[in-house]
Amino acid sequence: MAFTFAAFCYMLSLVLCAALIFFAIWHIIAFDELRTDFKSPIDQSNPVHALVLPEYSIHSLFCIMFLCAQEWLTLGLNVPLLFYHFWRYFHCPADSSELAYDPPAVMNADTLSYCQKEAWCKLAFYLLSFFYYLYCMIYTLVSS
C-alpha cells in the first residue's frame, strides 16, 4: 500500500471527473431549455461556451496525467474522446474562438439534436469513467 503517482492521478481525475459530469449535465439542461424555448441562444450559448474550453482542457489534462503515470489502458480509453475534442475544436464554425455552438445555427433541428446527443453521451462516458477511476484508484492503492 503506497501512495504512487498513479494513485494520485486517479484521485485527482476522480475529483475532476465529477466536475466534468457537472458540465455535461449543465449542457444537457442548457440544450433542453433551448429546445423548450426558455432561453435565447444568445443568452445561453455564452455560458456553454465558457464551459467548453475548461472541459476540453480538463480532459486533456487527464490524458497527459495518465500518459505520465503510464496507465496505458486508461489512456487508451480516453484517447478517442481526446481526438474528438480536438476535431471539434478545430472544426468549429467560422474562424473564431467561439466554440462548437454557433448561436444562429444551434437552433437547427439537426444541430440541436446532435448537441443534445453529444451531451448525453459525454455524461454517460464521464459517469462510467468516474467509477472506473474510483476502482482504479482503490486498486492501485491496495495493490502496490
Next chain:
Amino acid sequence: MSAPAGLPPRPSAGAAVYAGGPAEAAAPQAGALRRHNGPVRSPMQFPAGYGLHPPNYSVPSGHYSQVPNKAVSPHLDNQYRASYHSTYYSAPAQNVMTPPVGTNMLNTQESQQLYNKTSPQTAESTEGLIRGAVSSASYLHTSAQQSYSAFGNHYSTSVSSSVASQGFPLNSDHYTMPVVSSAMYPVSYPSAASDSVYGQAYISQSLPGVGQFKQTSAFSSQSTAVPHSLQQHVPVGYNSTLPAISSAQSVQDSLSRNLSGLLAKTNNQINTGGIDSLQPAQSVSQKAQYTKPGVGTSVSSAAVSSGRTPTPGLSPEPRSTPSVTQSPESALQKGMQYGGYVNNQASSAPAPLSSSSDDEEEDEEDEEAAIDSSSTTSSASPVLNNYDALEGGGYPETRSVTSSPVPAPSVPQTSKTSKPFGYGYPALQPGYQNATSPDPVQPSNSGHHPGLQHYPQQYTGVNQLSSSLGGLSLQHSQQPEGLRPVNLTQDRNILPVSSVPAPVPNLNSDLRKLNCSPDSFRCTLTNIPQTQALLNKAKLPLGLLLHPFRDLTQLPVITSSTIVRCRSCRTYINPFVSFIDQRRWKCNLCYRVNDVPEEFMYNPLTRSYGEPHKRPEVQNSTVEFIASSDYMLRPPQPAVYLFVLDVSHNAVEAGYLTIVCQSLLENLDKLPGDSRTRIGFITFDSTVQFYNLQEGLSQPQMLIVSDIDDIFLPTPDSLLVNLHESKELIKDLLSALPNMFTNTRETYSALGPALQAAFKLMSPTGGRISVFQTQLPSLGAGLLHSREDPNQRSSTKVVQHLGPATDFYKKLALDCSGQQTAVDLFLLSSQYSDLASLACMSKYSAGCIYYYPSFHHSHNPAQAEKFQKDLKRYLTRKIGFEAVMRIRCTKGLSIHTFHGNFFVRSTDLLSLANVNPDAGFAVQMSIEESLTDTSLVCFQTALLYTSSKGERRIRVHTLCLPVVNSLADVYAGADVQAVVCLLANMAVDRSVSSSLADARDALVNAVVDSLAAYMSTASNLQQSMLVAPNSLRLFPLYVLALLKQKAFRTGTSTRLDDRVYAMCQMKSQPLVHLMKMIHPNLYRIDKLIDESAIHVNDKVVPQPPLQKLSAEKLTREGAFLMDCGSVFYIWIGKNCDNNFIKDVLGYPNYASVPLKMTQLPEADALSSERTRSFISWLKDSRPLSPVLQVIKDENPAKTDFFQHLIEDRTEAAFSYYEFLLHIQQQICK
C-alpha cells in the same frame, strides 16, 4: 333607416353627418336621425341599455325611432355612431390606416362599460331583447374597430350573392353540399363562392343536372374519404383569372372552353382555364335568376354597374379610391387595410342580407338593400372599382367581348359557410349555415400586391387547357391532373402560357376558400404525407415558403381586448378550428378543447350574439390583431432610423451620397413613423463622424471621433433626434452632406468601428441601421482582406470563400438583434468587397441586403436610377419593429430548419429586429409522429411586431392542408415552384457549409431521386422514358435553371460578390421574386396585341405568352423581353421590323440603336404604348425597380442575355435536353 344602420351605403353623406365625432355633437344629430326615421313612438319600450343598439338590428324599422327618445340613448347612440363614423372614415385617409388611437381607446373603454351595464339586464329581458342589448353593447364595443364593421359590411355583401340560393331549401346537413358542389365544380364558381354552400342552387341551374349531381355527390363522399385529386382549382379568386381571360378572347376560345368546362365538370377534373371563362358568365346569370327579384338582382346589377363605371365622386371613400386608381403603389401602402375595408364595406352595403335567423331583420334589411342598391347603383362598390382598376376588369369593351368579367365585382362579395372542419353545428338553425364570409377577399388580395403580376400565375392558360383536354381519358379514371404522366423527353412545351399557378390543396370547397393565399404562405407539398417514411419515399422536401409581411390590400384588423388562443399551444383561433358547440372550440393544432370567451360570442359583423364561428378571426385565414400590453416586453419603441454612410474617397467618387441625400430629402415626410420618429446620421472614412442635430442648434454640428479602436459616442443624447423637431437641421445636413467630402483624400474605410458606434447609439431603443458601403473595410475592427482570386472566377472545381472571413459582423448582428436593431446593407462597390463577410451583419439581424455592382452615378446611370428607385421603396415601405415570428404546426410535424434573414431564438421562434414587406422566409419541416389520426394539418405563422405608429400588432396566417397516405397523392400535390425555392435555400446552406459542388450534386440528385421514386410507383410506365407527374413537369427545368443561376453556376466567370449576393437573395426573397430570378420570363414584344390583354389603371396591358428560354425561340424578325427579376433585357433581332424600332425605341433602324440604351422613349404610337404599359406593369409587380437593357447582337451585354437562355447548351453546362438525358441515365443506373 339606411343612415343609422351603421353601415350606410353612401358614407359620403353619412360621414358628413356623423363625422363630427365627439359625443357633445351627438344630440343634434340624433334629431336629424329621428327625422330620418319617421314617426316617434313610445320611448320607454326598452330599458336604458337597449337603447344603445344599432337601430336596425333585430328591430323593425319603426322601432328605431323609439330608441333615440330615451334620454340617455340618443347621446350614447350617437356618440357611438359619431365616433364610429369618424374613425371609420378617417381611417383610410391615414397613411397606414391606423385609426386615431385616441378615439379607438375611448370607444373601447366606453363600450366595455356599456357592455357591463347591459348584460345584467339581459338576464331579465326577453329573448329578443337580450339579443338586442348584448349585441348593441358589444356592437358599441366594436364600433371602435373599424375593421370589424367594415368587414361586417363585407359579410353582408357576401350574403347578397348568396341570396340567389335562398329560394332553395337549406338543409342543415349542408356539409355534403359543399362537397358535392366542390366536387362538381371544383374549379370555379369561385365567383359564386358562396354558392358552394348552396350546392343546390348550382346544381339545379346547371342542370343537366340532377342525375349527375347524384353521381357526384356519391363521388364526393368518396373523395372526402380519399382525397384524390388535384382539381386544379383556384380558390384564390377567380378574380385574378379575369385579367387574363376577361380580355377579348376569341369566340372559339370560349366555345372550346365551354366544352372543356363541361367535360371537366363531369369528370370532376376541372381545369382552371376552361371553366373560368365559362363559369363566371353562368354564375352571373344564375344569380340574376335566383335572386329574390327585388334584392338580389339589383344587388348584382349594382355590383356590376359599379364595376363598370367607376365614379369616385360617389364612392363612400372618395379619398382612397382615387389614390388606388391613380397610384397602386401608394394605395398599397396607404389604403392597404382600412381603405380596402371601407371600400368593401361600401360595396357590400347594398345587400346587407344577413343570414341570421331573424326574419324581421332580414326583411327590413332587404328593403334597405333594395333601396340602397338602387340609389347607389353607380357607387355601390368603390372597392370594385379598385379591383377593376387593378385588374382591368372594369372596361366596358372587355366586358362586351366576354361575359366573364362581369361577375368580377361580385366575387369579393361571395359568401360561404363558415364551417371549418366541414360539419355543421348540430344545434344551429339552418340560418346559421348560411353563414357568410368575405372569403375571396383574402385570396384575391394576394393579387393586388404591387402590380398584379401574380394574377396570371394562378391560372393555367389556354395552353394548359389543351393539355388537360388531352388528358381527358385519364381524367375519366379519376386520376388527378397533377399526376398525369408527362414524358419529358418528348413533350417539349411544358411551359404554361402565363405564369405557373400555385397548386390548390385538395380540400373541400369551404376550407379551400378560407385557406391562406398562396402568395403569403405556400407549402412544397399541398398533400402532406402521413408519415416520415412516406415523405422519404417521395424524395421531395417538405417545407413552407412564407411571405408574412407582404403588402396586402385587404386585411381584417381586429381590435379586441381578448385575443382568443388555445390555452395549451397558444394557437390563435383560426378558420380551421372546430366548434364543438357554441361555447367550446377545439384547437386544430393540439386538439385541446377550449372555452369560447364571452366576448367572442358576440359578432360585431352581423351584430348578433352567439355566433362565434362568424367572427372575422374565424372567417379569415389572414388577420391582424391589435395586441394589448400583454404582448409587450417594453413600451412599443418609436421608429428609429440611423444612416451610416461611407464618405471615403471611393464613395465620393462613386457619387452615391447625392442620391441618398436627395432621396431622403424627398421622402423625409414619408418615412413610416409617428411623432416620436427619430433619425440620426453617422459618416465614416478613416475616422467616424457624428452629427449633432439637437433642436435649437443653428446648424448641424459635426463631431469627429478618430479613436476607432475604442469608439465612443461624443454626445449620446443629441445624435439621434426627433425627426419633426429637428427637421430643419436634418434638411440642412442632407443638403450639405454631398458636398462636404468632395475633396477628401481618405481612402480607408473604418466600417467596423462605425458599426460599433451605431450599435451603441441604437441599443437603448432599437430600430433600423442603414449602412452604405462602397469598398472593403480596411481599418479598425472587422477589417477584411481581399479573398477573391479573379483567375478562379470561372473555375469548375472549388469555389472558396462563400462563408464569412471573420465573426465580427456576425457577432455585431447578434448583438444588434438582441437590442432589436436591424442592419440593412447597401453595398455599392465596383470591386470585390467581401460580401460574404459583410452580409452577416444583415443576415443575423433580420436586415436586408442590396448590392449594386459597378455603381457609379454618371458612368452607370441605369444602376444609379435603380438605386434611387430602390431607395425610395426602401425608405417608404412599411416596417415592423421588434418583431418575433412563431410558426406553429399540427402536432406531429416539427420544424427542422429556417431560411432567411433572422435570428432563430427557439425551435419555432424567429427573432426579427425589423420586418419588411419584401422579406420572405423558408422553413423545412419534418414529420415526427405519424399523422394517421388526422385528415388535415394546419400551419400557423404569427408575426408580432410594433408598427411604425407604435402599435403592437399580430399578423396571423393559417394554412390548412390535407394529409394523404399514398405516394401518388403526394406527387399529385407537389408544388414545383415551392419545392425549387426550398431546394435553392437548402443548396445555399450546403454550399456554405460544405461546398458548391456538393450543393450542385444535391440539386441534381433531388430531381433524379424524386423522378425515380415517381417512376417506380407508376408501374405501367416504360422504363426507357423519362416521365414526370404533371405537377413536377417543370422540376428538371427549374433545377437546371438553378444550376445555371449565378449562385450555383460553375465554369462561367462569376464574381464572388455576385455569387454571394445571389445566394443572399435566394435566402431572403419571397417565392414570387425568387422564381423570376431562377427562371426568367421571356416574352415576344414586337407584336403585342390587345387580345387577352388586361386593364390596369386605365391602361391596356397586353399579355404576351411565355416563351421557352431557348435561342430557338429568338427570331431575327422579333424583339424579345426577358424579365429576370432585377433586370429586363430587350433583345432586338437584326431584321426586326423597322416600325417597331422606330415606334418603340425611337430610332430609325436597327443600326442606329445605341449599344447602351436603358430607357424606352415615350412615343405616341400604339406599339410603344403597349410595350411601355407592359413593362411598367411588370415593374410594378416587384418591390425593387429593375434595370432595363436594350441588347443588340453587337452588344457586349449580349452574353448576359444569352446566359439566361437556360434551355440552351453553354460551354460549361448541359442544355435542357442533355440534362434530361443525364437524369434518365442516373435513374436507370
